[in-house]
Amino acid sequence: MSFRLELRKVSYRHGENTILDSVDLTVPEGGVAIVGGRSGCGKSTLLELCAGLTRPQSGAVLWDGDDITVMSRYELYGRRRSIGYVFQGYALISNHSAFDNIALPLKCGGDDLGSETIEKRVRALMGELDIGRGIEKRFPEALSVAQLKCVAVARALVNEPAFLILDEPFSGIDPVTAKMIAGVLRKRWMGGGMGILMATHALGVWPELAAQRFMLGGGRLEPAATAFARVRDLKHDRRYDHDDAR
Amino acid sequence: MLKENAKRGLNRIASGSWKRFAGLWRTACGMAGLLFDTVYAAFRKGRTPNLSLMSQINRQILYTGVEAFWLVGSIAVLCGSAIILVAMFNMPKIGVGEYFGKILVIALVDELGPFVTSLVVVGRSGTALAAYIGTMRVSREVDALEVMGIDPIQFIVQPAFVGIVASVVCLNLYFITIAICGGLVVAWLLTGVPLGIYFGRVLDALQFRDVAVSLLKSVAFGVIVALTSSYYGLSVRNVRMVPIAAINAVVGSMFFTIAVNLLLSVGYYVL
Numbered sequence: 454m455s456f457r458l459e460l461r462k463v464s465y466r467h468g469e470n471t472i473l474d475s476v477d478l479t480v481p482e483g484g485v486a487i488v489g490g491r492s493g494c495g496k497s498t499l500l501e502l503c504a505g506l507t508r509p510q511s512g513a514v515l516w517d518g519d520d521i522t523v524m525s526r527y528e529l530y531g532r533r534r535s536i537g538y539v540f541q542g543y544a545l546i547s548n549h550s551a552f553d554n555i556a557l558p559l560k561c562g563g564d565d566l567g568s569e570t571i572e573k574r575v576r577a578l579m580g581e582l583d584i585g586r587g588i589e590k591r592f593p594e595a596l597s598v599a600q601l602k603c604v605a606v607a608r609a610l611v612n613e614p615a616f617l618i619l620d621e622p623f624s625g626i627d628p629v630t631a632k633m634i635a636g637v638l639r640k641r642w643m644g645g646g647m648g649i650l651m652a653t654h655a656l657g658v659w660p661e662l663a664a665q666r667f668m669l670g671g672g673r674l675e676p677a678a679t680a681f682a683r684v685r686d687l688k689h690d691r692r693y694d695h696d697d698a699r
Numbered sequence: 700m701l702k703e704n705a706k707r708g709l710n711r712i713a714s715g716s717w718k719r720f721a722g723l724w725r726t727a728c729g730m731a732g733l734l735f736d737t738v739y740a741a742f743r744k745g746r747t748p749n750l751s752l753m754s755q756i757n758r759q760i761l762y763t764g765v766e767a768f769w770l771v772g773s774i775a776v777l778c779g780s781a782i783i784l785v786a787m788f789n790m791p792k793i794g795v796g797e798y799f800g801k802i803l804v805i806a807l808v809d810e811l812g813p814f815v816t817s818l819v820v821v822g823r824s825g826t827a828l829a830a831y832i833g834t835m836r837v838s839r840e841v842d843a844l845e846v847m848g849i850d851p852i853q854f855i856v857q858p859a860f861v862g863i864v865a866s867v868v869c870l871n872l873y874f875i876t877i878a879i880c881g882g883l884v885v886a887w888l889l890t891g892v893p894l895g896i897y898f899g900r901v902l903d904a905l906q907f908r909d910v911a912v913s914l915l916k917s918v919a920f921g922v923i924v925a926l927t928s929s930y931y932g933l934s935v936r937n938v939r940m941v942p943i944a945a946i947n948a949v950v951g952s953m954f955f956t957i958a959v960n961l962l963l964s965v966g967y968y969v970l
Contacts, residue, residue, distance in 0.1 A: 501842075504846050506845065506846060526850075527743065527850070530849070530850055532848075533845070533846055533847065533848040534847070534848035536846070538843070538846040538847075540842070540843060542838065542839060544840055544842060544843035545840070545843070546835075546840050546843070546844075547834075547835070547838065547840065548758075553751070557847065557849070558847045558848075558849075560749070560751055561748070561749050561751070561847070561849045562847070562848065565748070608847075
C-alpha cells in the first residue's frame with residue numbers, strides 16, 4: 454500500500470485573493486509533511502486541493518503520478534478510498550451515531566466486509582482512541598469537542614488508508630487528548646508506512662520524526678526553517694535599526 | 700412622470716419575468732441532470748454497496764409517510780365531505796345526479812388525491828429535506844462523504860427519492876380511500892342520505908384506468924418533490940441559503956407539480 458502525493462505549480466484564487474501561488478509540494482510514500490501558517494493563510498484550502506475537494510485554477514495534483522484534477526467524479530470516488538481525511542470542523546454525519554460514523558467508510562466503502570468484521574475494527578479503533586462504549590450510541594450534537602475529534606480521527610483511520618490528511622487535528626482540545634491522538638497517528642505511521650499531510654499550528658509535533666515542515670503565507674509554501682530564519686533576520690534588522698535610531 | 704414610472708415598472712416586470720423563466724429552465728435542467736445521476740448511481744458498474752440504504756429508506760418513509768398519516772387522513776375527510784355534500788345537493792338540481800359517482804372519481808381519484816398528498820409532502824418533507832441537505836452542505840458532511848469515496852447522490856438523494864415516491868403513492872391511496880369512505884359517512888351523519896346507494900354509485904364508476912392514472916400521477920409528483928428538494932438542498936453554499944433553499948423547494952415543487960399535472964391530463968384526455 455503506497456501513496457505519493459505531489460502538487461505541481463498549483464495556483465488557487467478566491468475572487469481577487471490569491472490563496473496559493475504556484476505551489477509545489479511532494480510527500481513521498483510513507484512521508485510526513487506538516488504545514489503551518491497564520492489563520493486564514495490557506496492551509497485548509499491546500500488540504501482540500503490535495504484531496505480533490507477543490508479544483509485549482511492551474512497546476513496539477515498527482516496521486517501516484519495520476520492527475521486528479523482531470524479525473525471524473527466516479528473515478529475520484531474509487532481513488533479516494535485509499536485516503537483518510539479529518540476536517541477541522543469534524544464533519545460527522547449528523548443523523549448517525551458515533552459508532553455508525555466510524556463504521557461508515559467500511560459500510561459504504563466497496564469491500565464486502567461482514568458486520569462482525571466491521572464491528573471488530575470499529576471497536577479496536579474506539580479502544581485505541583479511548584472512545585468509551587457509553588458514547589458510541591450518541592449523536593454528534595451530544596459529544597464534546599475532544600470526543601468529536603477522536604471520532605473524526607477514528608473514521609479517517611478505520612479503512613486503513615495509505616495516506617492521511619489532517620486539518621488542525623489538535624486544535625481546541627486538551628493536551629492529554631491531543632497527545633493521545635498524536636500517539637495513535639504516530640503508531641499507525643510507524644506500523645503501516647502511511648503518508649501524512651497535516652495542517653496545524655503545533656508545528657513542533659513529532660520532533661523525533663523526519664517530517665517535512667512548511668510554512669504557508671502570502672500564497673507561498675516554504676520550508677519552515679527558511680521561514681523562521683527569515684523572520685529571525687527581520688527581527689534582528691528591526692532591532693538593529695531601532696538601536697541605530699536611538 | 701407617472702408614465703415614465705409605469706414604463707420603468709413594466710420593464711422591470713418584463714426583465715424579472717425573463718429572469719424567473721430562465722431560472723426555472725435552469726432548475727428544470729438541473730433536476731433532469733440530478734434524475735439521471737440518481738438513476739445512473741443505482742445501476743452503474745463499480746458502484747459501492749450502501750449497507751445503510753434500507754435503514755435510510757425506512758427513516759424517510761417514517762418521516763414522510765407514517766408521520767403524515769393523521770394530517771392526510773384529516774384533510775381527506777374534510778375534502779371528501781365537502782365535495783360529496785356539494786355534489787349530492789347540487790348535481791340533481793342541474794339534472795346530472797346520475798353522474799355523481801363519475802364526478803367523485805374524477806375529482807378525488809384522478810385529481811385531488813395525488814395533488815393534495817403531494818402538497819402535504821412538499822410542505823412537510825420537501826422543505827425538511829432541502830433544509831437537511833443544505834445543512835449537510837454547510838457543515839461539510841457532503842464533503843466528508845465525497846472524501847470517503849461515498850457518492851452523496853447514492854447516500855443522500857437515492858434513499859430520499861425512493862422513500863418520498865413510496866410515501867406519496869401510499870398516502871395517495873390512503874387519501875382516496877379515506878376521502879370517499881369518510882366523506883360518505885360524514886354526509887350520512889349530517890343529512891342521513893342512503894349510504895349504500897351512493898357508495899355503490901362510486902364503486903360502479905371507479906375503473907382500473909382511474910386508479911392507474913392516479914398512481915402514475917403520484918409517482919410523478921413524488922419524483923418531482925424529491926428531486927426539487929434535493930436539487931435546492933445540494934445548491935446551498937452557505938448558511939444564509941438554507942431557508943432560501945426550503946422556500947425554493949416549496950415554490951419549485953408546486954410549480955412543477957402543477958405543470959406536470961397539466962401535461963398528464965393533456966396526455967390522458969386529449970391525446
